[in-house]
Amino acid sequence: MISEWFVKDLILSRPDAKVHHIVQAIGSSSAAKGKAFAEKHCPESSPAIYDSYQGVYDDPNVDLVYIGTPHSFHKQNCLDAIAAGKPILCEKAFTLNARDAREVFAAAKKKNVYVAEAMWLRHRPLVKDLKKLLHEDKVIGDVLRSFSDFGIEKDIANLPETSRYKDPALGAGSLLDLGVYALTWATIALDANNPNGAEKPTVLASQSHYGNVEVATSIILKYPSTGRQAVVTSTTNVVGNPDLLTRIEGTKGSIEITGLVPSFPSGFRVYPKFVGSAVAGTLTRAEGKLHDYPVLGKGYHFEADNTALDVLAGRLESSIMPWSETIRMMDLTDEIRRQGGTVYAADSA
Template structure:
């Protein structure tokens, strides 16, 4: 525990790409309502020079500065690191997690957790045997705004029975101009919109269709199509059909067009809700429209300094302090459920990774 009575964690961050930069800068924000104390102890990069540049740009005021290593193993085995944040490309997640677990470290691993269900099961089994905490870093689920929306939809039933949801995340990524080794183009790195961004659209479908997660949630029927380029998907459409109610979630992604601010519409018997933000991964507001009431609707926002990755980090710190090995908002079973949907979508849509059956 920290001197302020808050749970504390010492982080080792591996990889120095965009998501790691957001995570590192968010951990160091001064927040009056922080639920945990975070210290960045070590950074692992492909070169020492790259790691030092990362520190200088994104966390220049951290004192003492984190140790910078050109080897991930040095971070995994650092005695002053409690937990590893894995920000590498998708195809490296499995091995990075296994190496961190073998070193006795807790793990927060970026989405998609692994390339498929089979890999995730191997990682979770290793974590169970070692007795460490591990979670997929699906940061969106931890936003207070998302938790508020979830409560209003499922507990308060503000729009009645939800019967259909549209959720989209599109980015103009100009895939054709990228080199063959880009993480967005190379199948060996888990490229394609499905794992990279459609996972967020699917998350919105799951969150708004069912109040439950993981094993207790209803398993929808999956229908999927993909537009492929060089064996990766540049657009995916995944339909989640719930057998018990026949309600539908239409979850889409594209690398050819940026989605407008309103990225999700939740339709119910008494009205609808529009969710907006820079993308489906980072919502900033939602507006409730009730049938027969003002056309302007009722807008809800929650203050969000920085990017919003600290909420998942706080939750992880609280879980570890309490001795828990997984998180109730993003349990292992929910990671496996989502990966199962992604596996089936690729099977139907045709996108393939090396090693796929």
Template sequence: MQSHDLPVLRWGIIATGQISSWFVRDLSLSRQDAKAIHIIQAIGSSTEQKGLKFVETYIPHVSPPPKVYASYEEVYADPHVDIIYIGTPNALHKQNCLDAIKHGKHVLCEKAFAVTSQEAKEIFDSARDKGVFVMEAMWTRFFPLVQTLQRLVHEEKVIGDVHRVFCDLGLDMNLATLKPESRLRSRALGAGTLLDICIYSLTWGLLMLEPRLGDDAEKPRVIAAQTLSEDDEIDIATSVLLHYPSTGKQGILTSTCMAKTPHTFCRIEGTKGYVTVDGVSASAPSAFTYYLKTPEEQSVAGSPMLIKRYEAEHEGFGLFWEADAVAIDIAACKTENGIMPWGETVRVMEMMDEARRQGGARFPQDDNK
């Protein structure tokens, strides 16, 4: 496909933290396999100086450089911006989304999409009324490697019928060294491992336990436990068990901020073998390996295994795949994406609501119900 045939999308970036820096660097890559042309049109920051520093540090080669605004409102109002990318802390997502939608902008909002499922529903109701595209930026779902694994597991059934999935995402955050107002410590900003990183473990469980999404998917029973910090009362470790009553399948999905997960972070078990998934974290897989018993020995314990490994190197961080998908959908006049539809975002948010209800982590938003 020639560049003049590709959809063009002009981005306004809200917030200048780490995830926004990754996103703009990916948008600015020159890729031979790009499915869209991405223009970084505007940057919104708390101060103009901070925004200019962001551009100078992460995308100095972009020409013309994006317009830098010292407020988010000016980005929403910019007539040359088609879509708003929201990289603010979790608790700000709802208002940021609603403000962007009010101005008729499309939205790609970082995970967790909101703090509660009710907030997510309010955002989608607003988007529906305005007729704009909105998607949760669950980038992991858009990795070609993940989609290949889904095909092998669910369509080709290379490991037979899946019956159990383990996934962990742990980081050594050393929270005691952070200021209380840090997004990683502040309940008011939606801190805690559940929304920040366990959402990836949950995502792997859902992707591997069944192929269906959103309202079409079976709703598993959620059993959860959390460990809360004494000072901030945020969850520093969460364990979620998903149990599917119709089949007995289980997902054991965990997170912690007290230890780093090893390179192999996920295991998918089936009746004919199992798969392990590797990467720097559950958010960014780089390889998977499946282990199969030979057909004549599948019933023999400890039998030799057939082994096949898939590896996928790519430039950048891997956020451009979701950006391309968004551009293609908007060009097709769609308001939601088939890989990350609104119903799937709500389903995951409802599971996290239930995990917090059982585990004890609460946010100010819970008091507003």
């Protein structure tokens, strides 16, 4: 599904496009599947079709590889593409654990190959503007805490055992699929402009499971340097509330982010502080200022453009999602899984 959305956004007609993208090749588990994908999603591109991913890596006409396989394949896919010298944009979660991510980045550094995690949320203009309002303009004063959630109902019990949402061998679980977005909103909200780099918060986490598949995660993050806290949740049991994806509270007001799901926000509203008294029943707040961000397509073209520009400029890392940030987030999910009791085979490999 994500690969479909990504390719559709690549070939959108955009008058303000920073880069012209061409779907040059598609690798799949079979030539028939690859051909069907191309005919449906990029009929005018006529890409080369390969019955393996290696065919894409070895194609001299391919400038940049997008990896949209399940989480558990990412490490090997990246290593194979790096060995072929191909720049990479790899879907989140980047790998199953931080150790594997470090191995991929070490290989990329040794081979001098660009690699970036495809955390498309961070590339959206909405996020750039929000960070400025929060941490430079301080429109809600000093940020104190945030709440973020991502829930999608998947009915895990009735899915086939081979479903990626139910198979731990494919990285099943709400945390890596959904929770990483809620975690991302928390770090966007609470990260201060720290010249020494992004801070690693402390973690208190709990997880629930259906069999050996994690279906709900609850997390409290605390930033030691400031005392800022975040409550982060994810689940495949129920649908989250699109009217309030994330709430960020500060000394002078609050910001509420809305949209279809936390990975696809449409805008946010900045509110002043509440006035009146809760005890007296007079607590109210003003309507607030709406910041609306309609996008063409799904919004994958933001990360596609930025990645292509990075590669064209000869960079080895994304300035928006550098290797250090991927590692920080993977370290957090590792600790959350450790506390919650979710284990993948890759953890002991």
